[in-house]
Amino acid sequence: MKITLDLSRLVEEGKLTASEAERLKGLAKHDTGSLGINILIGFGVVAVAAGVGALVPTAMTAIMIGAALFAVGLMLILQRAEAWDLLAQICLVIGALTLAGGVLVIDNGSLRAAIAITFGLAAASVIARSSLLAALAVISLAGCFGARTGYMHAMYSLSIQEPAVTIVVFSALALATYLISQRVSADYERIALIAARTSVFLVNFGFWIGSLWGDRLRLVRAIAANDAAIQTGGAKTASAVVIPSYVFGIGWALALVAVGVWGAKANRRWVVNIAAVFGAIHFYTQWFEKLGANAATVLLGGLMMLAIAIALWMFNRRAAARADRPAAG
DSSP, rough: OOOOOHHHHHHTTSOOOOHHHHHHHHHHHHHHHHHHHEEEEEHHHHHHHHHHHHHHHHHHHHHHHEEEEEHHHHHHHHOOOOGGGHHHHHHHHHHHHHHHHHHHTTTTTTTTHHHHHHHHHHHHHHHHHHHHHHHHHHHHHHHHTOOOEEEEETEEEEOOOOOOHHHHHHHHHHHHHHEEEESSOOOHHHHHHHHHHHHHHHHHHHHHHHHHHOBBBBHHHHHHTTHOOOOOOOGGGGOSSBBHHHHHHHHHHHHHHHHHHHHHHHHHHHHHHHHHHHHHHHHHHHHHHOOSSHHEEEEHHHHHHHHHHHHHHHHHHHHHHHHHHHHOO
């Protein structure tokens, strides 16, 4: 477990002696030195991998480099070498992404390859006890349903092809991984919680996209009609939206309120904060979609957001005070 301490303040308050503070500083210097070495080696690893990939730009080269980096990272983690933990994580992530990219290219971005990558990342996250790989596995699963991001000059984009399916699937996954986190050891609890939190983000993204464009339920209709043309953009996709945008808008608002209330009662600060953040995103999205952007709407929107921010700050302050209060008895 890693914690952050203000040694100067603790010494001033009499909670630490000067000698104890110096001893902790000495330990921190050792960790800082190891961190610097890890970062330098990590940059070197990435540079070598990128150079080899540029010299031999094939999918098989990416697979070989990715597999080698992933194996090195996994070996370091399994050896419990804490001094090399950062390097291990760098190798794991770069290796996993490079390997996954090579597999997708070789199989022409097929659903079969995406599913295989998802299961591979999930299994690796458990073996390596890596919460980052768990998050990548959840994101890879979203890609199986058509989720993607994009970038053009000075513009980023987010695409959720199946908002309703995304909401249902990742709500179930968030609940399942949260329940699992309460029944496993500390290492696996962290992995399950990260998977649950990543799923919560994707649920909110599904609501966000749905609240703007609704949902034609292409995947559901394609499965029901056994017609691949619906999924691939054939003529049948021109039919009207099945679930209108206002259903997602209202459902998202109700879900955020319910989750926020539960988080407050269960003292889950992360849940309350994320509900507040996406509540703000929802509010601003609908506010400007319906009222447009002008001086009056910006002013009123800003005032309302300040009120929400103050309420959230007060909640976090009270929660922190409860956490610092010594237990009775």
